[in-house]
Amino acid sequence: MQVMAMPQSLYQNWQFAIEINGFDVALFQKCSLPKTEVEEVTFAPAGSLFDQKVAGRVKFSDLTLEKGILQDGSDDAARQWLTQVAQVTLGMGGVPALYLRDLDIVQYDRMGVETRRWHIHGAWIKGLEYDDLEGGNTNNTIEKISLSYQYWD
Known part of the structure; x- marks a missing residue:
């Protein structure tokens, strides 16, 4: 008699x-997770047949967030954050105390219970990009935000 395996909870x-x-949580549709190297x-x-290897400095990859944009113009948090980093028209940039933010990426199970949390320390907006406009396309316009950060835990 074969025993049926129960599905794993992934x-x-x-x-x-x-x-x-400053951001509406419901508008995010995609997020990369932190990577550490x-x-x-x-x-x-001298005299050794092989190199000795030890751990060096730690690097963290950038995060990419994707979100929808509200038509009423009320959702300009990414642009405001970017102007805290650099105000190109004025030829000046902000100081870290003004633009560094902590954020959390939270994962839930099917019941809505938190299962994992990544706390991102000292993030700042590095890039802001929008989908191309296209006459035959019926998709929503997506805002892509690149974030650099100090570390995560």
Whole structure:
């Protein structure tokens, strides 16, 4: 007699929220997760057949968020954040205390219970991009936000 295996409870990608001051959580539709890379430091001591390797500096990849844009113009949080980083028309930029923000990426299960949380420290908006306009396209316009950050836990 064959025993049927019960399905595993895996995380599902669709149940998440981005918590950033000034942004409407419901508008986010896509988010990359933080990535960490530790540099490799090598040393070739005299007389050794192989290099010695140890951990070096830690690097964190940028995050990309994608969200819909409200037609009433009330959702300009990304543009406001970008102007805190740099005001091109005035030829000046902000200081880190004005533009660094912490944010959370939160994942939920099917019951709406929080299952995982990534706390992002010292994030700032590095890039802001919009979908191309196209006459034959009926999709919503999406705002793409690139964030750099100090570290995550």
